[in-house]
Amino acid sequence: MTKFNAWNVIKNGLNGQSYWTRQWRDPEPKSSYDVVIIGGGLHGLATAYYLAKNHNIKNVAVLEKGWIGGGNTGRNTTIVRSNYMMPGNHEFYEHSLKLWENLSHELNYNVMFSQRAHVSLFHSPGAKDSVSRIYNIMRLHGTDAELWDLKTLKKKIPHLNYHNSRFPILGAAVQKRAGNARHDAVAWGYARAADTLGVDILQNCEVTGFTRKNGNIESIQTSRGIIKGKKIGFAVAGNTSVLWQMAELGNLPIESHKLQAFVSEAVKPLLDQVVVYGVGGAHFYISQSDKGSMVFGGDLDWYKSYAQRGNLPMVQDVAEAAMAIFPTLGRIRLLRHWAGIMDMTMDGSFFICKTPISNLYLNAGWNYGGFKASPASGWYFADLIANESPHNYVQNHNLERFEKGINIDERGAGPDPKLHG
Protein backbone atom coordinates (compact mmCIF):
# COMPACT_ATOMS: atom_id res chain seq x y z
CA MET A 1 0.00 0.00 0.00
CA THR A 2 1.51 3.31 -1.08
CA LYS A 3 1.30 5.96 1.61
CA PHE A 4 -0.36 9.24 0.76
CA ASN A 5 2.19 12.01 1.24
CA ALA A 6 3.59 14.95 -0.69
CA TRP A 7 6.52 12.91 -2.04
CA ASN A 8 4.30 10.16 -3.48
CA VAL A 9 1.85 12.68 -4.94
CA ILE A 10 4.70 14.45 -6.76
CA LYS A 11 6.36 11.18 -7.84
CA ASN A 12 3.11 9.80 -9.27
CA GLY A 13 2.25 13.15 -10.80
CA LEU A 14 5.45 12.87 -12.84
CA ASN A 15 4.89 9.19 -13.71
CA GLY A 16 1.35 9.22 -14.99
CA GLN A 17 -0.08 8.02 -11.63
CA SER A 18 1.35 4.57 -12.34
CA TYR A 19 2.98 3.66 -9.01
CA TRP A 20 -0.08 3.63 -6.77
CA THR A 21 -0.87 0.20 -5.35
CA ARG A 22 -4.23 -1.32 -4.43
CA GLN A 23 -5.94 0.30 -1.46
CA TRP A 24 -6.54 -3.09 0.12
CA ARG A 25 -6.01 -6.70 -0.93
CA ASP A 26 -8.73 -9.05 -2.12
CA PRO A 27 -7.61 -12.21 -0.30
CA GLU A 28 -9.07 -15.69 -0.39
CA PRO A 29 -10.59 -16.62 2.99
CA LYS A 30 -8.28 -18.53 5.33
CA SER A 31 -9.82 -21.50 7.11
CA SER A 32 -9.55 -19.91 10.53
CA TYR A 33 -8.99 -16.57 12.24
CA ASP A 34 -8.49 -15.35 15.80
CA VAL A 35 -11.39 -12.93 15.37
CA VAL A 36 -14.07 -12.85 12.67
CA ILE A 37 -16.13 -9.66 12.44
CA ILE A 38 -19.38 -10.09 10.53
CA GLY A 39 -20.33 -6.85 8.81
CA GLY A 40 -17.99 -4.72 6.70
CA GLY A 41 -19.56 -1.37 7.47
CA LEU A 42 -17.84 1.41 9.36
CA HIS A 43 -18.26 -0.31 12.73
CA GLY A 44 -16.90 -3.67 11.55
CA LEU A 45 -13.96 -2.10 9.73
CA ALA A 46 -13.14 0.20 12.65
CA THR A 47 -13.30 -2.77 15.03
CA ALA A 48 -10.86 -4.75 12.89
CA TYR A 49 -8.53 -1.75 12.69
CA TYR A 50 -8.48 -1.16 16.46
CA LEU A 51 -8.10 -4.89 17.17
CA ALA A 52 -4.91 -4.82 15.13
CA LYS A 53 -3.74 -1.37 16.21
CA ASN A 54 -4.62 -1.24 19.92
CA HIS A 55 -4.57 -4.92 20.84
CA ASN A 56 -2.11 -6.45 18.39
CA ILE A 57 -4.69 -9.02 17.22
CA LYS A 58 -3.95 -9.16 13.51
CA ASN A 59 -5.31 -12.53 12.41
CA VAL A 60 -8.71 -10.95 11.80
CA ALA A 61 -11.29 -11.23 9.02
CA VAL A 62 -14.12 -8.85 8.19
CA LEU A 63 -16.98 -10.56 6.33
CA GLU A 64 -19.13 -8.35 4.13
CA LYS A 65 -22.10 -9.72 2.18
CA GLY A 66 -21.92 -6.97 -0.43
CA TRP A 67 -19.08 -4.52 -0.86
CA ILE A 68 -17.33 -2.16 1.55
CA GLY A 69 -19.35 0.99 2.03
CA GLY A 70 -22.42 -0.39 0.24
CA GLY A 71 -24.78 -0.71 3.19
CA ASN A 72 -25.69 1.89 5.80
CA THR A 73 -22.20 3.36 5.41
CA GLY A 74 -23.37 4.90 2.16
CA ARG A 75 -26.89 5.65 3.32
CA ASN A 76 -26.54 8.24 6.07
CA THR A 77 -26.36 12.03 6.25
CA THR A 78 -22.76 11.95 7.61
CA ILE A 79 -23.37 14.11 10.66
CA VAL A 80 -20.84 13.90 13.51
CA ARG A 81 -21.72 15.34 16.95
CA SER A 82 -21.51 14.46 20.62
CA ASN A 83 -24.50 16.23 22.18
CA TYR A 84 -25.59 13.44 24.51
CA MET A 85 -26.33 13.70 28.22
CA MET A 86 -26.84 10.21 29.66
CA PRO A 87 -23.95 8.68 31.64
CA GLY A 88 -22.01 6.37 29.36
CA ASN A 89 -23.35 8.00 26.22
CA HIS A 90 -21.71 11.41 26.60
CA GLU A 91 -18.27 9.97 27.40
CA PHE A 92 -18.57 7.50 24.53
CA TYR A 93 -19.67 10.03 21.90
CA GLU A 94 -17.18 12.63 23.11
CA HIS A 95 -14.38 10.08 22.71
CA SER A 96 -15.74 9.35 19.25
CA LEU A 97 -15.61 13.03 18.33
CA LYS A 98 -12.01 13.20 19.57
CA LEU A 99 -11.12 10.22 17.39
CA TRP A 100 -12.78 11.96 14.43
CA GLU A 101 -10.61 15.03 15.02
CA ASN A 102 -7.47 13.00 14.33
CA LEU A 103 -8.90 10.38 11.98
CA SER A 104 -7.41 11.60 8.69
CA HIS A 105 -3.92 11.55 10.23
CA GLU A 106 -4.53 8.27 12.00
CA LEU A 107 -5.62 6.50 8.80
CA ASN A 108 -3.38 8.42 6.36
CA TYR A 109 -6.59 9.03 4.43
CA ASN A 110 -8.48 12.29 4.02
CA VAL A 111 -11.93 11.62 5.49
CA MET A 112 -12.81 15.28 4.87
CA PHE A 113 -13.92 15.80 8.46
CA SER A 114 -15.31 19.31 8.63
CA GLN A 115 -16.05 20.83 12.04
CA ARG A 116 -18.56 23.28 10.71
CA ALA A 117 -20.85 23.42 13.80
CA HIS A 118 -24.09 21.61 14.53
CA VAL A 119 -26.89 24.13 15.01
CA SER A 120 -30.03 22.84 16.67
CA LEU A 121 -32.85 25.39 16.48
CA PHE A 122 -35.35 25.92 19.26
CA HIS A 123 -38.78 27.45 18.87
CA SER A 124 -40.27 27.93 22.35
CA PRO A 125 -39.07 28.95 25.81
CA GLY A 126 -39.75 25.37 26.98
CA ALA A 127 -37.56 23.92 24.23
CA LYS A 128 -34.84 26.42 25.13
CA ASP A 129 -34.95 25.32 28.80
CA SER A 130 -34.85 21.68 27.79
CA VAL A 131 -31.92 22.02 25.41
CA SER A 132 -30.07 24.32 27.84
CA ARG A 133 -30.22 21.55 30.41
CA ILE A 134 -28.69 19.04 27.98
CA TYR A 135 -26.03 21.45 26.75
CA ASN A 136 -25.14 22.45 30.34
CA ILE A 137 -24.67 18.77 31.19
CA MET A 138 -22.35 18.51 28.19
CA ARG A 139 -20.33 21.53 29.38
CA LEU A 140 -20.02 20.04 32.85
CA HIS A 141 -18.41 17.01 31.23
CA GLY A 142 -15.99 19.06 29.19
CA THR A 143 -17.77 18.88 25.84
CA ASP A 144 -18.12 22.13 23.94
CA ALA A 145 -21.65 23.49 23.84
CA GLU A 146 -23.14 26.95 23.56
CA LEU A 147 -26.40 28.79 22.99
CA TRP A 148 -26.80 31.31 20.19
CA ASP A 149 -29.35 34.06 20.63
CA LEU A 150 -31.43 35.23 17.70
CA LYS A 151 -29.04 38.06 16.81
CA THR A 152 -26.04 35.71 16.53
CA LEU A 153 -28.05 33.13 14.63
CA LYS A 154 -29.30 35.70 12.09
CA LYS A 155 -25.74 36.84 11.50
CA LYS A 156 -24.43 33.27 11.04
CA ILE A 157 -27.33 31.85 8.98
CA PRO A 158 -29.18 34.79 7.44
CA HIS A 159 -31.48 32.86 5.12
CA LEU A 160 -33.48 30.75 7.58
CA ASN A 161 -37.16 31.56 7.77
CA TYR A 162 -37.29 33.98 10.71
CA HIS A 163 -40.93 34.89 10.01
CA ASN A 164 -42.56 31.56 10.81
CA SER A 165 -45.37 32.52 13.19
CA ARG A 166 -46.30 28.94 14.11
CA PHE A 167 -42.75 27.92 15.08
CA PRO A 168 -40.77 31.15 15.53
CA ILE A 169 -37.00 30.63 15.75
CA LEU A 170 -35.83 31.86 19.16
CA GLY A 171 -32.21 30.76 18.95
CA ALA A 172 -30.09 27.66 18.69
CA ALA A 173 -28.09 25.18 20.72
CA VAL A 174 -24.73 24.82 19.07
CA GLN A 175 -21.84 22.40 19.16
CA LYS A 176 -19.01 24.03 17.22
CA ARG A 177 -16.72 20.99 17.11
CA ALA A 178 -19.45 18.95 15.43
CA GLY A 179 -19.85 18.74 11.69
CA ASN A 180 -19.68 16.10 9.03
CA ALA A 181 -17.30 13.90 7.05
CA ARG A 182 -17.17 11.95 3.81
CA HIS A 183 -18.73 8.55 4.49
CA ASP A 184 -17.04 6.57 1.68
CA ALA A 185 -13.64 7.89 2.66
CA VAL A 186 -14.12 6.72 6.24
CA ALA A 187 -14.93 3.18 5.06
CA TRP A 188 -12.07 3.11 2.58
CA GLY A 189 -9.67 4.66 5.09
CA TYR A 190 -10.45 2.10 7.79
CA ALA A 191 -10.37 -0.77 5.26
CA ARG A 192 -7.00 0.34 3.90
CA ALA A 193 -5.47 0.91 7.33
CA ALA A 194 -6.80 -2.41 8.70
CA ASP A 195 -5.61 -4.28 5.61
CA THR A 196 -2.12 -2.80 6.02
CA LEU A 197 -2.01 -4.23 9.54
CA GLY A 198 -2.90 -7.70 8.20
CA VAL A 199 -6.70 -7.82 8.41
CA ASP A 200 -8.44 -9.80 5.64
CA ILE A 201 -11.41 -7.93 4.18
CA LEU A 202 -13.66 -10.50 2.51
CA GLN A 203 -16.27 -8.91 0.28
CA ASN A 204 -19.23 -10.73 -1.32
CA CYS A 205 -19.03 -13.11 1.63
CA GLU A 206 -22.51 -13.61 3.05
CA VAL A 207 -23.03 -15.56 6.27
CA THR A 208 -25.57 -18.35 5.81
CA GLY A 209 -25.32 -20.31 9.04
CA PHE A 210 -23.41 -21.22 12.18
CA THR A 211 -22.08 -24.51 13.51
CA ARG A 212 -22.19 -24.80 17.29
CA LYS A 213 -19.90 -26.91 19.41
CA ASN A 214 -19.88 -27.06 23.23
CA GLY A 215 -22.14 -24.02 23.35
CA ASN A 216 -19.75 -21.90 21.28
CA ILE A 217 -19.91 -20.99 17.62
CA GLU A 218 -17.21 -23.16 16.09
CA SER A 219 -17.49 -22.15 12.46
CA ILE A 220 -19.39 -19.85 10.16
CA GLN A 221 -20.92 -21.01 6.88
CA THR A 222 -20.54 -18.36 4.23
CA SER A 223 -21.03 -17.97 0.51
CA ARG A 224 -17.21 -18.27 0.23
CA GLY A 225 -16.85 -21.44 2.30
CA ILE A 226 -16.61 -22.37 5.95
CA ILE A 227 -14.60 -20.01 8.15
CA LYS A 228 -13.60 -20.74 11.73
CA GLY A 229 -13.25 -18.00 14.31
CA LYS A 230 -12.00 -18.24 17.89
CA LYS A 231 -14.02 -15.12 18.62
CA ILE A 232 -16.85 -13.73 16.55
CA GLY A 233 -18.33 -10.23 16.50
CA PHE A 234 -21.62 -9.12 14.98
CA ALA A 235 -21.59 -5.60 13.55
CA VAL A 236 -24.51 -5.74 11.14
CA ALA A 237 -26.88 -3.04 12.39
CA GLY A 238 -30.15 -3.22 10.45
CA ASN A 239 -29.96 -6.98 10.12
CA THR A 240 -28.88 -7.86 13.67
CA SER A 241 -32.09 -9.76 14.44
CA VAL A 242 -31.63 -11.92 11.33
CA LEU A 243 -28.14 -13.06 12.37
CA TRP A 244 -29.21 -13.35 15.99
CA GLN A 245 -31.95 -15.79 15.03
CA MET A 246 -29.59 -17.62 12.69
CA ALA A 247 -27.49 -18.26 15.81
CA GLU A 248 -30.70 -19.46 17.54
CA LEU A 249 -30.52 -16.81 20.24
CA GLY A 250 -34.19 -15.75 20.22
CA ASN A 251 -35.42 -12.17 20.43
CA LEU A 252 -33.65 -8.83 20.77
CA PRO A 253 -34.78 -5.42 22.07
CA ILE A 254 -34.54 -4.16 18.49
CA GLU A 255 -36.91 -3.35 15.62
CA SER A 256 -35.62 -2.64 12.11
CA HIS A 257 -36.91 0.62 10.68
CA LYS A 258 -36.00 2.56 7.59
CA LEU A 259 -34.73 6.09 7.54
CA GLN A 260 -34.58 8.14 4.36
CA ALA A 261 -31.99 10.62 3.23
CA PHE A 262 -32.08 13.06 0.35
CA VAL A 263 -29.59 14.76 -1.93
CA SER A 264 -30.34 17.74 -4.15
CA GLU A 265 -28.59 19.05 -7.24
CA ALA A 266 -25.39 20.98 -6.50
CA VAL A 267 -25.67 24.70 -5.83
CA LYS A 268 -23.16 27.40 -4.89
CA PRO A 269 -22.14 27.65 -1.21
CA LEU A 270 -25.32 28.28 0.73
CA LEU A 271 -25.04 26.72 4.17
CA ASP A 272 -21.89 26.59 6.31
CA GLN A 273 -23.32 24.53 9.19
CA VAL A 274 -25.38 21.46 9.94
CA VAL A 275 -28.84 22.77 10.82
CA VAL A 276 -31.42 20.77 12.75
CA TYR A 277 -35.06 21.75 13.02
CA GLY A 278 -37.08 19.72 15.47
CA VAL A 279 -40.56 20.68 16.56
CA GLY A 280 -43.52 18.54 17.54
CA GLY A 281 -44.33 16.28 14.60
CA ALA A 282 -41.45 17.35 12.37
CA HIS A 283 -37.77 16.57 12.34
CA PHE A 284 -35.39 17.88 9.71
CA TYR A 285 -31.62 18.17 9.38
CA ILE A 286 -29.63 19.63 6.54
CA SER A 287 -26.09 20.38 5.47
CA GLN A 288 -24.30 21.10 2.23
CA SER A 289 -21.79 18.63 0.83
CA ASP A 290 -18.43 19.67 -0.58
CA LYS A 291 -19.82 19.09 -4.07
CA GLY A 292 -22.57 21.61 -3.34
CA SER A 293 -25.51 19.24 -2.94
CA MET A 294 -27.88 19.84 -0.09
CA VAL A 295 -27.96 16.66 2.02
CA PHE A 296 -30.97 16.32 4.28
CA GLY A 297 -33.26 13.95 6.09
CA GLY A 298 -36.15 13.68 8.49
CA ASP A 299 -38.07 11.10 10.47
CA LEU A 300 -38.33 7.35 10.09
CA ASP A 301 -41.04 6.02 7.79
CA TRP A 302 -42.90 5.12 11.04
CA TYR A 303 -43.44 1.44 10.29
CA LYS A 304 -41.13 -1.54 10.63
CA SER A 305 -39.38 -2.49 7.43
CA TYR A 306 -36.32 -4.19 5.97
CA ALA A 307 -36.85 -2.57 2.54
CA GLN A 308 -33.99 -0.27 1.63
CA ARG A 309 -36.28 2.18 -0.12
CA GLY A 310 -38.24 5.11 1.22
CA ASN A 311 -41.95 5.75 0.99
CA LEU A 312 -43.55 8.90 -0.36
CA PRO A 313 -45.45 10.30 2.66
CA MET A 314 -42.10 10.95 4.35
CA VAL A 315 -40.75 12.63 1.21
CA GLN A 316 -43.66 15.05 1.52
CA ASP A 317 -43.09 15.57 5.25
CA VAL A 318 -39.42 16.31 4.72
CA ALA A 319 -40.16 18.69 1.83
CA GLU A 320 -42.68 20.53 4.01
CA ALA A 321 -40.16 20.83 6.85
CA ALA A 322 -37.55 22.10 4.38
CA MET A 323 -39.90 24.78 3.14
CA ALA A 324 -40.91 25.76 6.67
CA ILE A 325 -37.35 26.47 7.71
CA PHE A 326 -35.50 27.05 4.44
CA PRO A 327 -37.94 28.57 1.92
CA THR A 328 -35.01 29.47 -0.32
CA LEU A 329 -34.83 25.77 -1.25
CA GLY A 330 -38.26 25.90 -2.90
CA ARG A 331 -37.02 25.58 -6.48
CA ILE A 332 -34.15 23.18 -5.85
CA ARG A 333 -34.43 19.78 -7.54
CA LEU A 334 -34.01 16.50 -5.72
CA LEU A 335 -31.42 14.19 -7.25
CA ARG A 336 -31.80 11.07 -5.16
CA HIS A 337 -33.47 9.72 -2.07
CA TRP A 338 -32.89 6.37 -0.49
CA ALA A 339 -33.41 4.52 2.79
CA GLY A 340 -31.16 2.66 5.17
CA ILE A 341 -32.31 0.05 7.68
CA MET A 342 -31.51 0.84 11.24
CA ASP A 343 -31.65 -1.10 14.46
CA MET A 344 -34.08 0.97 16.50
CA THR A 345 -33.75 -0.13 20.11
CA MET A 346 -36.18 -0.05 23.00
CA ASP A 347 -34.43 2.88 24.70
CA GLY A 348 -32.65 4.54 21.78
CA SER A 349 -29.16 3.48 22.92
CA PHE A 350 -26.75 0.99 21.44
CA PHE A 351 -25.31 -2.40 22.47
CA ILE A 352 -21.62 -3.25 22.76
CA CYS A 353 -21.76 -6.35 24.89
CA LYS A 354 -21.22 -10.04 25.48
CA THR A 355 -23.92 -12.50 24.48
CA PRO A 356 -25.27 -15.82 25.79
CA ILE A 357 -22.64 -17.51 23.57
CA SER A 358 -19.24 -17.11 25.21
CA ASN A 359 -17.22 -16.53 22.02
CA LEU A 360 -19.80 -14.23 20.42
CA TYR A 361 -19.83 -10.44 20.92
CA LEU A 362 -22.53 -7.99 19.87
CA ASN A 363 -22.27 -4.52 18.35
CA ALA A 364 -25.75 -3.32 17.40
CA GLY A 365 -28.64 -0.95 17.98
CA TRP A 366 -27.26 2.28 16.56
CA ASN A 367 -30.62 3.95 15.93
CA TYR A 368 -30.03 7.32 14.22
CA GLY A 369 -26.47 7.60 15.51
CA GLY A 370 -24.32 5.00 13.79
CA PHE A 371 -22.16 7.20 11.58
CA LYS A 372 -20.71 9.52 14.19
CA ALA A 373 -20.25 6.62 16.60
CA SER A 374 -18.18 4.46 14.30
CA PRO A 375 -14.64 5.29 15.55
CA ALA A 376 -15.54 4.84 19.23
CA SER A 377 -17.74 1.87 18.39
CA GLY A 378 -14.76 0.13 16.80
CA TRP A 379 -12.51 1.21 19.66
CA TYR A 380 -14.72 -0.16 22.47
CA PHE A 381 -15.92 -3.23 20.56
CA ALA A 382 -12.28 -4.18 19.89
CA ASP A 383 -11.57 -3.53 23.58
CA LEU A 384 -14.45 -5.82 24.60
CA ILE A 385 -13.36 -8.61 22.25
CA ALA A 386 -9.69 -8.39 23.26
CA ASN A 387 -10.16 -8.02 27.03
CA GLU A 388 -13.42 -9.95 27.36
CA SER A 389 -14.91 -7.35 29.65
CA PRO A 390 -16.61 -4.06 28.77
CA HIS A 391 -14.95 -0.69 29.32
CA ASN A 392 -16.62 1.55 31.95
CA TYR A 393 -18.22 3.74 29.28
CA VAL A 394 -20.14 0.81 27.79
CA GLN A 395 -20.66 -1.30 30.91
CA ASN A 396 -24.42 -0.71 30.82
CA HIS A 397 -24.80 -0.91 27.05
CA ASN A 398 -25.86 -4.53 27.26
CA LEU A 399 -28.99 -6.63 26.80
CA GLU A 400 -29.57 -7.00 30.54
CA ARG A 401 -30.18 -3.30 31.17
CA PHE A 402 -33.93 -3.59 30.47
CA GLU A 403 -34.52 -6.24 33.10
CA LYS A 404 -32.41 -4.29 35.57
CA GLY A 405 -34.38 -1.10 34.85
CA ILE A 406 -31.32 0.93 33.89
CA ASN A 407 -32.43 1.90 30.40
CA ILE A 408 -30.32 4.57 28.68
CA ASP A 409 -33.15 6.59 27.21
CA GLU A 410 -31.95 10.05 26.03
CA ARG A 411 -35.42 11.11 24.90
CA GLY A 412 -37.44 9.47 27.64
CA ALA A 413 -39.66 8.01 24.93
CA GLY A 414 -40.16 4.55 26.46
CA PRO A 415 -40.11 1.09 24.91
CA ASP A 416 -41.33 2.01 21.42
CA PRO A 417 -38.42 1.79 18.97
CA LYS A 418 -39.85 4.11 16.32
CA LEU A 419 -39.99 7.00 18.80
CA HIS A 420 -36.22 7.10 19.39
CA GLY A 421 -35.37 9.13 16.29
Place this chain on the structure above:
Amino acid sequence: MIRINCPYCGERDHSEFSYGGDATINYPSLDASEKEWTEAIFFRKNIKGFQFETWHHSNGCRMWLVVERSTVTHEIKSVKPCHPDLQKVVENNK
Protein backbone atom coordinates in the same frame (compact mmCIF):
# COMPACT_ATOMS: atom_id res chain seq x y z
CA MET B 1 -47.55 4.19 -0.53
CA ILE B 2 -48.89 1.11 1.21
CA ARG B 3 -52.64 0.65 0.77
CA ILE B 4 -54.43 -0.87 3.75
CA ASN B 5 -57.90 -2.31 3.27
CA CYS B 6 -59.67 -1.15 6.41
CA PRO B 7 -62.62 -3.52 7.12
CA TYR B 8 -64.83 -0.54 8.00
CA CYS B 9 -63.65 2.29 5.69
CA GLY B 10 -62.30 0.41 2.67
CA GLU B 11 -58.87 0.67 1.05
CA ARG B 12 -56.90 3.74 2.19
CA ASP B 13 -53.34 5.12 2.07
CA HIS B 14 -51.15 4.02 4.97
CA SER B 15 -50.58 7.67 5.86
CA GLU B 16 -54.10 7.63 7.35
CA PHE B 17 -52.95 4.98 9.81
CA SER B 18 -50.48 4.87 12.71
CA TYR B 19 -48.21 1.88 13.06
CA GLY B 20 -48.55 0.06 16.36
CA GLY B 21 -46.11 -2.83 16.45
CA ASP B 22 -45.84 -6.58 16.88
CA ALA B 23 -49.38 -8.03 17.18
CA THR B 24 -48.26 -11.38 18.56
CA ILE B 25 -47.07 -10.29 22.00
CA ASN B 26 -48.73 -12.24 24.80
CA TYR B 27 -48.53 -10.25 28.00
CA PRO B 28 -47.95 -12.51 31.00
CA SER B 29 -50.05 -12.55 34.18
CA LEU B 30 -49.52 -9.73 36.66
CA ASP B 31 -47.65 -11.99 39.07
CA ALA B 32 -45.32 -13.39 36.39
CA SER B 33 -41.57 -13.07 36.83
CA GLU B 34 -39.60 -9.95 35.87
CA LYS B 35 -37.90 -11.98 33.16
CA GLU B 36 -41.23 -12.79 31.48
CA TRP B 37 -42.35 -9.16 31.67
CA THR B 38 -39.01 -7.92 30.31
CA GLU B 39 -39.33 -10.33 27.41
CA ALA B 40 -42.89 -9.17 26.63
CA ILE B 41 -42.21 -5.44 26.87
CA PHE B 42 -38.71 -5.09 25.46
CA PHE B 43 -37.85 -8.08 23.25
CA ARG B 44 -39.10 -8.58 19.69
CA LYS B 45 -38.90 -11.21 16.98
CA ASN B 46 -38.25 -8.44 14.42
CA ILE B 47 -39.27 -10.73 11.57
CA LYS B 48 -37.83 -10.26 8.09
CA GLY B 49 -40.78 -11.45 6.02
CA PHE B 50 -44.51 -11.75 6.80
CA GLN B 51 -45.52 -10.67 10.29
CA PHE B 52 -48.70 -9.81 12.16
CA GLU B 53 -48.65 -6.19 13.27
CA THR B 54 -51.11 -3.62 14.61
CA TRP B 55 -52.14 -0.42 12.85
CA HIS B 56 -54.52 2.24 14.18
CA HIS B 57 -56.78 3.93 11.64
CA SER B 58 -56.13 7.20 13.43
CA ASN B 59 -57.36 9.46 10.63
CA GLY B 60 -60.35 7.25 9.81
CA CYS B 61 -62.64 5.03 11.87
CA ARG B 62 -60.02 4.87 14.68
CA MET B 63 -60.25 1.08 14.78
CA TRP B 64 -57.16 -0.94 15.77
CA LEU B 65 -56.33 -3.51 13.11
CA VAL B 66 -54.18 -6.61 12.80
CA VAL B 67 -52.38 -6.57 9.47
CA GLU B 68 -50.35 -9.43 8.01
CA ARG B 69 -47.64 -7.65 6.02
CA SER B 70 -44.26 -8.49 4.58
CA THR B 71 -41.52 -6.33 6.08
CA VAL B 72 -39.46 -6.82 2.92
CA THR B 73 -41.92 -6.22 0.05
CA HIS B 74 -44.68 -4.46 2.09
CA GLU B 75 -47.26 -6.81 0.51
CA ILE B 76 -50.35 -7.22 2.69
CA LYS B 77 -52.06 -10.60 3.03
CA SER B 78 -54.84 -9.84 5.47
CA VAL B 79 -56.43 -7.06 7.53
CA LYS B 80 -58.70 -7.74 10.49
CA PRO B 81 -60.01 -5.77 13.45
CA CYS B 82 -57.95 -6.42 16.60
CA HIS B 83 -60.98 -6.96 18.78
CA PRO B 84 -62.38 -10.50 18.38
CA ASP B 85 -65.98 -9.30 18.71
CA LEU B 86 -65.46 -6.75 15.93
CA GLN B 87 -63.90 -9.51 13.84
CA LYS B 88 -67.16 -11.47 14.23
CA VAL B 89 -69.25 -8.43 13.26
CA VAL B 90 -67.14 -7.89 10.13
CA GLU B 91 -67.39 -11.60 9.22
CA ASN B 92 -71.19 -11.64 9.70
CA ASN B 93 -71.66 -8.55 7.53
CA LYS B 94 -69.74 -10.01 4.57
